[in-house]
Amino acid sequence: MTWLTRVASGAALWNGFAQALTYVWPTAASGVTHVAVITVPLLIIMSINLVGVQHSARLSVALAIAKILPLILLIVVGIPAINGALLLPMPAPEAAGLGQAALLLLFAYAGFENTAATAGEYKNPKRDVPFALVSVIVIVTILHTLIQLVALGTLPDLATRVAGTPLADSVTLVAGVWAGVILAFGRTISTAGNAANTAVVGPRYLYALARDRFGPEVLARVHPRYQTPAWAIVTQDAIVWALALSGSFVQLAMLSVIARLATYIGTAAAVPVLRTKFARTEHTFVLPGGLTIPVLALVLSLAFLASATVHNLIVGLIALLVGVVIYALRRK
Numbered sequence: 001m002t003w004l005t006r007v008a009s010g011a012a013l014w015n016g017f018a019q020a021l022t023y024v025w026p027t028a029a030s031g032v033t034h035v036a037v038i039t040v041p042l043l044i045i046m047s048i049n050l051v052g053v054q055h056s057a058r059l060s061v062a063l064a065i066a067k068i069l070p071l072i073l074l075i076v077v078g079i080p081a082i083n084g085a086l087l088l089p090m091p092a093p094e095a096a097g098l099g100q101a102a103l104l105l106l107f108a109y110a111g112f113e114n115t116a117a118t119a120g121e122y123k124n125p126k127r128d129v130p131f132a133l134v135s136v137i138v139i140v141t142i143l144h145t146l147i148q149l150v151a152l153g154t155l156p157d158l159a160t161r162v163a164g165t166p167l168a169d170s171v172t173l174v175a176g177v178w179a180g181v182i183l184a185f186g187r188t189i190s191t192a193g194n195a196a197n198t199a200v201v202g203p204r205y206l207y208a209l210a211r212d213r214f215g216p217e218v219l220a221r222v223h224p225r226y227q228t229p230a231w232a233i234v235t236q237d238a239i240v241w242a243l244a245l246s247g248s249f250v251q252l253a254m255l256s257v258i259a260r261l262a263t264y265i266g267t268a269a270a271v272p273v274l275r276t277k278f279a280r281t282e283h284t285f286v287l288p289g290g291l292t293i294p295v296l297a298l299v300l301s302l303a304f305l306a307s308a309t310v311h312n313l314i315v316g317l318i319a320l321l322v323g324v325v326i327y328a329l330r331r332k
Helices: 002-021 031-051 053-081 095-109 112-116 125-154 166-175 177-211 230-246 249-277 292-306 310-328
Strands: none
Touching: 002 031, 002 177, 002 230, 002 249, 031 053, 031 177, 031 230, 053 125, 053 166, 053 177, 095 125, 095 249, 095 292, 112 125, 112 177, 125 166, 166 177, 177 230, 249 292, 249 310
16 A cells, blocks of 8 residues: 555656646647656656666755745745735635545645655664654645745635646736746646655565565566666556556545555554564664554544545555455465
């Protein structure tokens, strides 16, 4: 399910990448152009990923900086232009759509767990992984909150622009067309950067499954020169490419969230068991607060899952059943 999350997320992001380009390139939404704007950058990132995790990490850092700068521009020019009358009084959201909105919001926050996927290739994972996890959550929360305030406070018809380019529209209204173009460019960089991160961590899950004999042996092979899981990388990117061209952003994002919640629930529920099953050593990472964190995580994940539609739950159940079959057919 964790690997499925990466596949669905990657496909959703590449689909969103093409959607973001429509602000400056309307034909990117369909036809040959749509195929090209997804295929070319995906192949470039796949090639970088094949060469090694260090190159992929450098690319991720560069893309992270490139995507945050336009958002900071939006915040800086947008906060002084906020119209208080648009923010307050803030009407209560409609209960009917609140659950689905919460699930899509989870897609915006999720992905922090990717940090631990390549921990085996870090120099000091016990120090670096917790620091990175907390830093990511704090930074993303602050950015999302400020961006949402600017969007709500500058666009009177924000709800009708959700499927389009609301942030670019907001900054265009405040600072002009040039700012809108910059933000639209930043959005494409943002989705490409997120997809690049998924392309790094996803194949490591696939490689680990095959290495533990839950999949074809070829997926557990590493490149003789670069020492990367080359077959797993190519296989995942091929599946992501096909899904990105065949599905919509919202459908793929929802599939990613449902699969992700299944892994969150399994992880949280496993912590109490693992505490009693394995003795502590100097290498053991122990969560503070006893069982408080895993219990809260489990309750919150179940609450999110309760917001899913029957269709989404059925799709998630089918994925779980496929996983059961894979585990049942473990290689000798």
